[in-house]
Amino acid sequence: MKECIKSIQAQIGTTPDGVWGNQSIHALRVALSKGVVIPITKNITLNELLASQTATRHNIDNMPNAQVLANLIESAVKLWQPARDILGQPIIITSGYRCPTLNRKIGGAKSSAHMFGRAIDFSCPAFGNTRAVVKHLANEFKKRGIKFDQCILEYPQSPNSWVHLGYKHADDSQRGQVFRIG
Numbered sequence: 351m352k353e354c355i356k357s358i359q360a361q362i363g364t365t366p367d368g369v370w371g372n373q374s375i376h377a378l379r380v381a382l383s384k385g386v387v388i389p390i391t392k393n394i395t396l397n398e399l400l401a402s403q404t405a406t407r408h409n410i411d412n413m414p415n416a417q418v419l420a421n422l423i424e425s426a427v428k429l430w431q432p433a434r435d436i437l438g439q440p441i442i443i444t445s446g447y448r449c450p451t452l453n454r455k456i457g458g459a460k461s462s463a464h465m466f467g468r469a470i471d472f473s474c475p476a477f478g479n480t481r482a483v484v485k486h487l488a489n490e491f492k493k494r495g496i497k498f499d500q501c502i503l504e505y506p507q508s509p510n511s512w513v514h515l516g517y518k519h520a521d522d523s524q525r526g527q528v529f530r531i532g
């Protein structure tokens with residue numbers, strides 16, 4: 351984990367010491383404002399995990415602290431990249447990390463895994479509709495022994511349906527829940 355944080359620090363132009371603090375957060379803000387792309391895995395960037403039109407519109411600081419960054423990295427490496435590999439197509443992340451202020455602003459759950467850097471919402475239109483994505487991922491996760499907390503089909507009747515994919519629950523458990531909302 352420390353090596354990944356050092357790599358991010360090097361990419362954003364701050365001292366790569368593996369310690370995530372105010373200096374690193376400031377450097378991240380600057381790098382993001384300049385459009386620096388910060389890969390975490392071969393297909394997932396820190397940029398897309400932090401992006402939020404709502405945060406931008408309302409001037410909400412959506413920068414991760416050290417624990418959230420560690421969670422984002424672990425979740426990306428152990429679940430989100432494997433999900434992307436299983437699907438074999440690009441995923442479009444519509445929601446990643448949400449600081450508590452942002453989560454409240456959008457009406458997120460009070461204990462949302464997004465606030466801890468442990469969940470993403472996404473779609474994968476090149477693979478198929480969200481029903482097909484959830485069904486395939488749930489089957490493949492089980493077959494491959496990939497642990498997760500939640501794989502939720504959200505609002506499947508809507509043209510804007512998405513998949514919620516959570517790595518761990520707040521208590522660090524991985525419940526392996528698959529269900530639909532809406």
